[in-house]
Amino acid sequence: MPLSRRNCRNTLAFVFLLAGALTSSSPAADSGSPSVSASTSTSTSAAADTASASVTSASPANASASPSGSTDGVSTSGSTSLGESQPAQSASGSGSSAAASGSGSGSAGRRSHREWATSDVDTNTATAKAALLPVNGPSPATRQETKSSDVADPVPPPPATDTFAPATQAAATASPVAQGGPTPLAPGEKPLTLAECFRLAAIRSDTLKITAQDVLIAKTQWSQAAAGLFPTVSLVNSESFQNQVRNGTAARLSVSGAAGRDYGSSTGIGATQTIFNGAQNYNAVGAASQTIEAKRQTLRYGYQTLYQDTATAFYQMLIDAGQVSILTDLVHDFESRVTELQRRVRLGRSRPADLLLAQADLASGRVSLEQEKALLNVDREMMAFLIGIPAGKIFLRDEAALPTAANIEAYLRDINFRPDLLSQLATIRATERDLSSAKGALWPTITGDFNWTPLNDPKNTQQWTATFNVSLPIFDGGLIIGRINEQRELLRQSQFSLESLQRTGDQQVRSAYANFNGSAAQYLQNRQYAELSAMNYNAQLDDYRHGVSANLDVLTALQSYHSARQQLHVADMNTRLNFIKLHVAAGNAPTGSDAVTTVTSAPIPSAGKTMAP
Template identity: 25%
Template sequence: MKLLWLLVVLLGAAPVPRKKVRVVSPPLVPFQVQTREAAPPIPIELAPPETWPAELGAPLTSDECARLALNYQGNVTIAAHQIEQQKGVTQVARAPYFPNVSTSTTYLHTLVNDRLSGSNQVSATVTPANNTIGSSLTGTNNTSSIDSTNNASGGIIGSGGVSVSNPVTVSASLRQMIWDFDRTRFQVAQSKELEAAAAANYTQVQYDTVFNVKNSYYNWVQAERLLAVYRGNMEAQRQHLAEAEARFRQGIALPSDVTQAQTNVSSAVLNVTAADVNVTIARTTLANQMGLDPRIPLRPSLESHEKTPAVADSQQLFDLALEKRPELAFAESAIRANVFAIEAARRGNAPTISANIQYVAFGDRFYPNQTTLNFLLTLSWNPFDGGLTAGRVKQAEETLSISRVQLETYRNQVIMEVSQAFANLRGAEQRVMTSELQVASAQATLDIAAARYRAGLGTFLELVDAQQAALQSGINRVTAQLGLEQMRATMNHALGVPLVETRAPL
């Protein structure tokens, strides 16, 4: 009985075979890719001015832009006028060396009533220019008036005669400073040194203008070359899009290849638009640095290169910069000017000896009939001036101390700028060589990736990566090449050597 129950249990636990259900999948629908290619960028064009200099029609090199800036930049003209202004100060300081001539003419018409009874008196003065009559009275309860016939009348007790005097005086004087204990000589010497300082400042303004123009010029050329690189990348991305669409229609490419190519074309168009904006900004900045209308359609010469002095080692660079830099010449002139200023200040209250000749002619008619001739020798001295001279001496001495500190500061700054320019120049040269190798390698990689994709051996992502690497290598090469030109211009500026023929002052 137990065996029977065990058999029943085992039969109940056995699996029951189920009927198979057939699952029918829906038919595959081909993936449709909508072609959406970005529109080409719109060029940026500014309305040009009505007229501009004829020499701006041809492509410009950096030296040509610098020469034009020296002619049109307002800062250069201002610095030239400052030299002429200081020459005027020198002329003023030198004036005591020359005679001082002055003349004067006086006509006086006086009416006097000298016969009045009592204590009442009348006096009046007539100014011929406007016949204005002024009168004064003394006494009480009396009035007076003077009519246009120059007679006195009114409520005055008694009568009397009127005396009239019409003196005319003509004078001329000549004054010549003989000796002022060299105060004028030191003032003139100080002003001459300030002229030299103004000339050094003029040179500095020229160098700074040329340097700024060349930096702006190479920024402009770099923007133009980068625009060409981005346009080349845009055309390459459009070609990749056409290849991806063709392969997709043949059924041997993924839909993601097409959409990725469309995205890359849009990014390339955005890059071209941004690069075109940068070109416009760089061109207008350069025109403004040159002192020209920013709307002038300038054109760059893409074959413009900078030259640097041929030197053996860095020590020669330092020696050349310390000899040529205009800031050092300016500081040295300022020191000499302050030395002369101290000497002039010490003689601020020194005696001054001068000679005077006076000629005076006078009479009671319109033409004087009496003359005098006076000869004077004058000694002027102010021994007690309340500390004015001592204060001016102290002020000049402290200014001299400041000038000496500034000279040392300029020397250290020049050495620092030359050191940094030397290091940056060597680094820029290395970057140019490296970027050339990078471009060659990236282009070879791009060619291989394109061939593999066309043969069906490579993926579109591999082609995209190779194209991006080629774009970046092209950007790096342009940046390195133009960076080298800028570093050469920076080295020339740090050395203080003329970048171009500078314009002479006015």
């Protein structure tokens, strides 16, 4: 039926009033009210819980990218915008919710727009405050305010015991092989030092045994040459038989000088002495003496070479053992990181992508660990070959302090005392004596023979004879001259070899000195790098726990920290090895009787910091 003017006016007033009430009940009506991101729920308390979970699940990367800063992992702005959707209000909620749904009491329908807005702002502000609680739990004042507003508590704080301990500077600079490597020692086992490994390697070395036999052979050759300086004395027995021919018919045997005898005998002593032969025998003895010295120096050089080889295997095994120890720590840290991220993902505080990134880094670390373990097993087999101990029972420890080098001129002066140079110098002297001996063949040779025959049958009044022989070569087809020329060329070759060894030794000393200084400088820089990496990692971890840093920053800092430890360990071992190589290049490394003594020196200062044991 048609409406009267009064009814139309009342109807329009009711519609406007209802529309105003519905408009003022929306949080968007007030630009200063916060907007909480949450999924649609059936109660205000559930909406608050969902909003809190949505806020705390924001990634640290998004939080750090907020233009107005972040607080405990939650991005904030001037309008406190935390989401995109609006929470649904239930018809069974508070009085303001009932009025917004149109099913409340009559008094609620008569509330002004300002009263509706004020009521909704108070409710939404309480919900937003509940969502903005810190990650580690709300403060007492905030918790009291939240409970008074009937809003559920946020995500519970993490456990008190953190499985991911921060790094320390002492741990960053400590040697990972200070306790014998990654493998713990069994009761009664003792780690081997470099000196002990060298002693065992020297006993086992086949090369040293062969070179030692060369020394004995040279001594026997000297004995043969020295025999030419002495006379040759021998016991001589002579038995003679002859026959007599008479008128073309063979007669019975007779002894010369005794008519009618066919047999004679004489027994005596004969001696032969070389009086002069151009000093050939004397020079032969001198050449044999120099050959013995050359072989001895070669043996000393073999000890030094073995010392360097043993030190190389020793420190290479320590390098790989330290790498295994550090990578084991890295894998353990990644496992702790994955465990923490799994808990955070379940609570909605971290993204699944952060967990996948940590798991990928964990898998990569395990691959690197297995590679280093394989290299360590190869090093153990090499050391077992050198020292003769089963690979599974080899545990190494370097007890020497980090060394320092003297001035390079001191090492250059020691080059002239290198065993290989001394061996080549003795070879030159032996060749010079051989050349003199070859020239002596051009001189006359004088020998004397003496025979004393006290027993003669038949008896003879002549009992001794003395004979002197002199021979002078006149022509032999150039044989003597050819031998002289050969020895002269051998001498020149030996001299060139000595010059080459001197230049090579100078270059080796300078290169070894540069390598040692470089590795020592790298050690100091890597030590500072490791300390700063530990500090950076601790800062990134603390920022991440407070929602300021991203998970990627923590993982990068963790990898950088362990990489710095690896570089520091390698630089430490290389410094010690290069110091030994420097002494070997200079020719003053342990050899022979001092093979059990290692070269040590004062420790390198570490820029005002105490070096870890």
